Amino acid sequence: MEQEVNDNSNLIDDVTGGEYKYGFTSDIDTDVIGRGLNEDVIRLISAKKGEPEWLLDYRLNAYRYWLTLTPPKWAHLNIPDIDFQDIIYYAAPKPKEGPKSLDEVDPELLKTFDRLGIPLEEQKQLSGMAVDAVMDSVSVKTTHRAKLAELGIVFCSFSEAVREHPELVKRYLGKVVSYKDNFYAALNSAVFSDGSFVYIPKGVRCPMELSTYFRINASGTGQFERTLIVADDDAYVSYLEGCTAPMRDENQLHAAIVEIIVENRAEVKYSTVQNWWAGDAQGRGGVYNFVTKRGLCRGVDSKLSWTQVETGSAITWKYPSCVLAGEGARGEFYSVAVTRHYQQADTGTKMIHLAPNTTSTIVSKGISAGHSENSYRGLVKVAPNATGCRNYTQCDSLLLGSHCGAHTFPYVDVMNDTAIVEHEATTSKISEDQLFYCNQRGIPTEEAVGLIVNGYAKEVMNKLPMEFAVEAQKLLSITLEGSVG
Amino acid sequence: MMGALNQYLELFDNSRHDIDNGSAGAMNRLRHDARAALEGRRLPDTGDEGFEKTSIEAMFAPDLGLNINRVALPCDIASAFKCGVPNVSSLLAIMVNDTFVPSATLLNNLPDGITVMSLARAAAERPEEIDRHYGTAASLDAPGTALNTMLAQDGIYIHVDRGIKLDRPLQLVNLTSTPVPMLIPRRVLIVLEEGASLSVLTCDHTMKDSASAVSSQVIEILAGPGSSLNVCDIEESAPDQSRYSQTYVTMHDGADVSIGGMTLHCGTTRNEYSVDIRGQHCQCHLGGMAIGSGKQHIDNSSDVIHSAPHSDSRQLFKYVLDDEAHGAFEGSIVVTPDAPYTQAYQSDRNILASANARMHTKPQLLIYNDEVKCSHGATTGQLDEQALFYMQTRGIPRQQARMMLMQAFMAEVIDTVRVDAVRDRLRYLVERRLAGFDASCNDCSTCHTQQ
Numbered sequence: 001m002e003q004e005v006n007d008n009s010n011l012i013d014d015v016t017g018g019e020y021k022y023g024f025t026s027d028i029d030t031d032v033i034g035r036g037l038n039e040d041v042i043r044l045i046s047a048k049k050g051e052p053e054w055l056l057d058y059r060l061n062a063y064r065y066w067l068t069l070t071p072p073k074w075a076h077l078n079i080p081d082i083d084f085q086d087i088i089y090y091a092a093p094k095p096k097e098g099p100k101s102l103d104e105v106d107p108e109l110l111k112t113f114d115r116l117g118i119p120l121e122e123q124k125q126l127s128g129m130a131v132d133a134v135m136d137s138v139s140v141k142t143t144h145r146a147k148l149a150e151l152g153i154v155f156c157s158f159s160e161a162v163r164e165h166p167e168l169v170k171r172y173l174g175k176v177v178s179y180k181d182n183f184y185a186a187l188n189s190a191v192f193s194d195g196s197f198v199y200i201p202k203g204v205r206c207p208m209e210l211s212t213y214f215r216i217n218a219s220g221t222g223q224f225e226r227t228l229i230v231a232d233d234d235a236y237v238s239y240l241e242g243c244t245a246p247m248r249d250e251n252q253l254h255a256a257i258v259e260i261i262v263e264n265r266a267e268v269k270y271s272t273v274q275n276w277w278a279g280d281a282q283g284r285g286g287v288y289n290f291v292t293k294r295g296l297c298r299g300v301d302s303k304l305s306w307t308q309v310e311t312g313s314a315i316t317w318k319y320p321s322c323v324l325a326g327e328g329a330r331g332e333f334y335s336v337a338v339t340r341h342y343q344q345a346d347t348g349t350k351m352i353h354l355a356p357n358t359t360s361t362i363v364s365k366g367i368s369a370g371h372s373e374n375s376y377r378g379l380v381k382v383a384p385n386a387t388g389c390r391n392y393t394q395c396d397s398l399l400l401g402s403h404c405g406a407h408t409f410p411y412v413d414v415m416n417d418t419a420i421v422e423h424e425a426t427t428s429k430i431s432e433d434q435l436f437y438c439n440q441r442g443i444p445t446e447e448a449v450g451l452i453v454n455g456y457a458k459e460v461m462n463k464l465p466m467e468f469a470v471e472a473q474k475l476l477s478i479t480l481e482g483s484v485g
Numbered sequence: 486m487m488g489a490l491n492q493y494l495e496l497f498d499n500s501r502h503d504i505d506n507g508s509a510g511a512m513n514r515l516r517h518d519a520r521a522a523l524e525g526r527r528l529p530d531t532g533d534e535g536f537e538k539t540s541i542e543a544m545f546a547p548d549l550g551l552n553i554n555r556v557a558l559p560c561d562i563a564s565a566f567k568c569g570v571p572n573v574s575s576l577l578a579i580m581v582n583d584t585f586v587p588s589a590t591l592l593n594n595l596p597d598g599i600t601v602m603s604l605a606r607a608a609a610e611r612p613e614e615i616d617r618h619y620g621t622a623a624s625l626d627a628p629g630t631a632l633n634t635m636l637a638q639d640g641i642y643i644h645v646d647r648g649i650k651l652d653r654p655l656q657l658v659n660l661t662s663t664p665v666p667m668l669i670p671r672r673v674l675i676v677l678e679e680g681a682s683l684s685v686l687t688c689d690h691t692m693k694d695s696a697s698a699v700s701s702q703v704i705e706i707l708a709g710p711g712s713s714l715n716v717c718d719i720e721e722s723a724p725d726q727s728r729y730s731q732t733y734v735t736m737h738d739g740a741d742v743s744i745g746g747m748t749l750h751c752g753t754t755r756n757e758y759s760v761d762i763r764g765q766h767c768q769c770h771l772g773g774m775a776i777g778s779g780k781q782h783i784d785n786s787s788d789v790i791h792s793a794p795h796s797d798s799r800q801l802f803k804y805v806l807d808d809e810a811h812g813a814f815e816g817s818i819v820v821t822p823d824a825p826y827t828q829a830y831q832s833d834r835n836i837l838a839s840a841n842a843r844m845h846t847k848p849q850l851l852i853y854n855d856e857v858k859c860s861h862g863a864t865t866g867q868l869d870e871q872a873l874f875y876m877q878t879r880g881i882p883r884q885q886a887r888m889m890l891m892q893a894f895m896a897e898v899i900d901t902v903r904v905d906a907v908r909d910r911l912r913y914l915v916e917r918r919l920a921g922f923d924a925s926c927n928d929c930s931t932c933h934t935q936q
Contacts (some may be wrong), residue, residue: 024570046659053786074534076851092803195660299512328921354707358606384840384841397850397852399854399855399857400855402822402825402854402856403662403822403857404853405851405852405853406850406852407849407850407851407852408848408861409845410847410848410849410851410863411537411845411846411847412844412845412846412847412863412865413843413844413845413846414835414837414843414845414865415843415845416837416840417837417838417839417840417842417867418867419837419865419866420865420866420867421863421864421865421866422863422864422866423846423860423861423862423863423864424860424861424862425848425850425860425861426858426859426860427850427852427857427858427859427860428857428858429855429856462592479787
């Protein structure tokens with residue numbers, strides 16, 4: 001116990017000030033297309049990336065469909081009007097004759113990654129992670145490739161996958177999130193710049209955690225990455241996504257798509273730590289995070305688990321979902337969402353039970369402080385033919401301060417009489433009793449709050465892979481710094 | 486893009502004079518505001534948030550008649566009706582369609598300080614009272630309420646003077662009896678002055694040979710400081726009937742309001758409860774039960790707003806759905822920044838008893854204050870197999886065991902009814918309902934039979 005208290009106090013000491021630690025801009029030449037969006041811009045993006053005809057058609061279809069849509073307004077969010085013609089849709093670090101070794105990679109860039117703490121070099125080899133770092137839309141460097149290739153695992157940037165595994169990309173692209181899905185999915189499908197592609201072949205258990213760090217860099221650029229993960233029969237992979245962005249004054253739009261396909265008896269674990277710039281204490285600036293994430297568990301006994309720690313972004317609109325289409329499939333969603341200052345988050349999940357004996361668990365922990373608004377919005381749906389389904393949902397909200405809001409909007413649709421669906425939600429502030437107890441034992445209030453919040457979020461934190469859990473815990477403390485009292 | 490609403494707007498514009506003639510005072514004044522509020526609006530449809538499963542647009546789309554000219558109905562209907570509650574001499578007030586029918590027992594037995602009368606008459610005879618209260622709780626922003634306000638010509642006005650407590654329940658009976666498909670706009674205004682206390686039992690019945698009808702009902706309840714109100718609303722209508730009922734409650738310091746909506750037989754029903762807790766130390770209980778079979782459609786929606794400190798609210802809704810019945814529940818608790826020390830709880834429990842029954846649930850919390858304790862829970866499942874098995878091993882036939890479990894499941898809602906006689910009555914009705922009998926009384930053959 002004492003050890004734990006010390007750890008936590010170190011943790012808070014570690015991050016005094018509570019300012020955005022990753023707020024710097026690195027000076028790298030970027031290759032930028034002018035502001036605005038039209039068919040020519042899309043053709044240009046496609047041409048720059050040397051894409052085949054079918055992909056260009058896919059983009060153009062998505063763009064034409066996007067033109068018919070209006071931004072969704074149903075979320076419990078106050079989103080200022082976004083001028084979609086005032087965004088740069090493509091920014092790529094200038095290629096320097098194709099870096100063949102680490103020495104050839106722009107040292108500025110390596111420094112940026114170093115400051116982010118990404119173990120891109122030896123440390124990373126030791127830590128056993130393969131990192132596909134996405135910086136302003138184009139994958140710069142991918143490591144551990146050879147080792148993964150031995151097992152037949154494909155882990156590369158999206159554009160590379162288009163070049164080298166077109167049949168795989170063509171087979172799976174847009175199969176889970178169609179470009180007709182929603183406004184931001186259509187936009188992403190039209191202009192996506194890059195992202196990651198993972199394919200785990202039959203029967204292969206990926207020996208390491210796959211990880212991508214995203215980082216928005218050039219000023220005024222939106223980032224539209226696209227991730228596609230396919231786990232074939234009996235495969236297993238754990239995928240980590242972490243986000244940090246430099247401090248900026250103007251809002252930046254981020255509209256990503258993550259698609260996951262899980263085949264028979266395969267398992268995918270997708271973990272996210274999201275810490276984009278949330279705007280300053282007055283609510284100026286910050287990233288708009290409008291993301292569509294969905295997994296299709298189409299195999300028998302397949303399993304998909306989403307774990308997310310959301311501390312950043314001025315506005316978050318994100319619902320990682322599971323479509324449970326294979327018999328006995330399982331979906332899990334564990335989330336901690338922290339908002340402070342003037343942040344707004346409307347996040348949750350969808351569990352769509354289409355096949356018999358599918359099960360799902362949702363654990364969502366919201367923490368709101370300052371003037372922020374934090375909403376959980378989730379859907380649990382059981383289709384008429386899905387017999388014997390089971391869902392358990394728990395969403396708790398913690399309020400720190402009297403100006404913030406915590407909301408819960410669960411949708412439960414049951415169309416089968418053998419399903420058991422449970423939903424529970426509570427909202428309260430930190431108990432005075434617990435605080436008093438800590439104070440009594442000589443723990444100052446702020447530290448006590450840190451302790452209690454970490455304990456509150458532990459159920460979710462425990463689901464994160466080791467490497468992430470530490471960072472996530474730090475983030476949680478940084479975020480709550482100064483918001484108590 | 487006005488759809489079903491258009492026909493009523495046209496009707497109103499063409500018959501404004503006749504409608505006014507059939508009513509009086511504040512009711513007429515407000516209907517013009519309502520007309521203005523409906524300009525350019527449409528009735529909610531399944532595409533609208535909060536109405537996912539019930540289309541009000543579709544409910545009001547048929548070509549329905551309105552009794553604008555106040556054609557008198559055969560007066561023996563009310564006298565033939567005998568839905569008395571055993572063991573309690575309740576006071577009976579009857580609405581036949583949208584017209585208040587005064588009964589002799591009511592007029593002779595009403596204690597001093599309590600008014601139960603036609604709303605239209607009250608608007609004419611006590612204008613200052615009705616002006617002060619009518620339309621103050623209901624919101625014209627809701628298209629259904631605005632439509633009701635625009636068309637309603639009569640209803641019931643209940644007023645309980647300061648400190649007066651009615652010792653027995655008041656029974657309001659809504660009878661539907663129409664030879665042609667009709668829209669029945671009905672209005673109820675209940676005003677409780679400081680410290681007043683009242684129990685109300687309302688029930689909806691459909692006469693045997695009645696054509697289909699859509700009832701649009703707006704109930705306004707103004708609960709003064711320290712007042713106490715207990716409403717048990719039992720719907721026993723017929724499969725071809727539709728009901729859109731909106732209840733608005735305003736609560737002041739120390740008020741204690743308990744409302745239970747029990748849907749036993751219906752066609753398509755949508756009940757909305759909006760409770761505005763403006764006072765401190767209020768207690769609000771909202772309860773609901775729905776037993777659905779056949780193709781019945783039952784949708785309850787609640788919206789409890791806490792805008793003052795130290796008040797408590799509890800909500801409990803339970804559904805048992807069989808055959809192809811559809812159920813929906815949408816409840817929300819809103820705690821404003823001005824309402825610290827609020828305790829608000831909401832619970833929704835549902836049982837699906839057949840493969841084609843459907844349940845949609847959306848319990849919501851919107852909390853803008855940190856000094857609160859709020860929670861909600863929702864479950865949808867089926868009867869406990871183990872309990873059924875246990876009962877069968879003890880020699881209880883499966884069918885009976887199922888009924889016993891359902892009865893026990895509903896007991897929690899029944900227990901929220903505070904008047905003993907009404908509670909016993911409800912328990913009896915639920916038992917009969919679950920056994921598959923129609924819920925009408927043994928000694929009365931006037932109601933629509935279900936079998």
